[in-house]
Amino acid sequence: MDEGDRGNISADRFQKEALARQLNRSAQGESLTECEDCGEPIPERRRKAVPGCVRCVTCETKFERKSW
Numbered sequence: 823m824d825e826g827d828r829g830n831i832s833a834d835r836f837q838k839e840a841l842a843r844q845l846n847r848s849a850q851g852e853s854l855t856e857c858e859d860c861g862e863p864i865p866e867r868r869r870k871a872v873p874g875c876v877r878c879v880t881c882e883t884k885f886e887r888k889s890w
């Protein structure tokens with residue numbers, strides 16, 4: 823019983839990690855200078871802090887809330 827529960831949890835986590843890795847890989851190519859969602863310029867500080875970022879802080883926050 824415990825084994826099964828643990829299995830489900832790790833499978834779920836594995837999926838999330840795989841998805842995150844996929845997203846990272848596609849984003850790592852280039853940091854956009856403008857937000858993919860709203861078109862606002864992404865500050866250079868943010869682009870350096872988050873390599874491969876494609877959204878401004880506002881949209882990234884919204885995006886992350888949506889995906890949870």
Ligand SMILES: [Zn+2]
Binds near residue numbers: 860
């Ligand atoms: Zn934006």
